[in-house]
Amino acid sequence: MSVQACAEIVRNGDPDRFLATMAAPPAARTILFPLYAFNVEVTRAPWVTKEPMLAQMRLQWWRDLLGGPRSAKDPARHEVAAALGFLDAGSAALLDGLIDARHWDIGTDPHADDAALDAYLDATAGNLAWTAARSLGAVEEDAVRRLARAAGLARYLAALPALKAAGKRPLTDDSPETVRGLARRYLGDMPRARSLSRPARIATLETWQARPLLTAILRDPARVERGAVGLSEGGKRLRLLAASV
Structure with missing residues (x-):
C-alpha cells in the first residue's frame, strides 16, 4: 500500500x-x-x-x-x-x-482505578507515539510518552458521551471533580514540546491540542458531560501552525 x-x-x-x-x-x-x-x-x-x-x-x-x-x-x-x-x-x-x-x-466495565486508566493510555496513545518517535530517530521515551498520554486523555474525555451512549462505562466515577482531577494531573505531567529533539517534536505534533483541551476541562469539567470538548477548526489550525513552527 x-x-x-x-x-x-x-x-x-x-x-x-x-x-x-x-x-x-x-x-x-x-x-x-x-x-x-x-x-x-x-x-x-x-x-x-x-x-x-x-x-x-x-x-x-x-x-x-x-x-x-x-x-x-x-x-x-x-x-x-x-x-x-x-x-x-x-x-x-x-x-x-x-x-x-x-x-x-x-467490554463495558470501567478501568479499575487511575493506574489502570494510565496503563491503558500509555499502551495505546503512548506506544503509538513512541513507535513513531523511535522510528524517526528520537531517544526521549519518557517525555514522548507523557505528551502522548495527555493527548490520549483529552481524546478519551472528549469521547465519554459517545462511549456511554454505546453502553460503556469509561470511568468508575465521571463526576466533575474526578474529571477535573484527571485533567490537572495529566496537565502537570506534560513536558514542553520545545524541550524535545526535532524527531521527537515531529512525532508528537499529533498532541498539539492536548494542553488547550485539558486546560479547558480543568476550568469547566462539566463540558465533558455536555460533549463540548474541542477546538474550533480555526483554533486547531492556528495552534498546529504554532506547534509545527
Whole structure:
C-alpha cells in the first residue's frame, strides 16, 4: 500500500492526526501515515461487531499479521501491514502491546482505578507515539510518552458521551471533580514540546491540542458531560501552525 493510500485511511478515520502529519516534513510522513493507518484499523476493530468473540478474533488477526513478515512484496499481507516494513522488532512489540490494550474496548466495565486508566493510555496513545518517535530517530521515551498520554486523555474525555451512549462505562466515577482531577494531573505531567529533539517534536505534533483541551476541562469539567470538548477548526489550525513552527 502506498503512503498516499495510508494517508486516505487516516484522513477519513483520524482527521486530527491527518492534519498533524501534513504539518510534518514529507520524509516523516512515510513513517507516520502507515502507523496512524494501522492505529485506525486496530482502533476500529472492537467496534465493527457487537459480538465480543468476533472482536477478539479481529484483534488477534492483527496481532498475527503484525508478527509475520512485513514485506510489500508478499501478496498475502494486509496492505497496511505491508506499509509497516520499516518496523524493527522493538517497534513491532510496542504495536502488539497497543493491540492487546484495545481488548478493553470490547467490554463495558470501567478501568479499575487511575493506574489502570494510565496503563491503558500509555499502551495505546503512548506506544503509538513512541513507535513513531523511535522510528524517526528520537531517544526521549519518557517525555514522548507523557505528551502522548495527555493527548490520549483529552481524546478519551472528549469521547465519554459517545462511549456511554454505546453502553460503556469509561470511568468508575465521571463526576466533575474526578474529571477535573484527571485533567490537572495529566496537565502537570506534560513536558514542553520545545524541550524535545526535532524527531521527537515531529512525532508528537499529533498532541498539539492536548494542553488547550485539558486546560479547558480543568476550568469547566462539566463540558465533558455536555460533549463540548474541542477546538474550533480555526483554533486547531492556528495552534498546529504554532506547534509545527
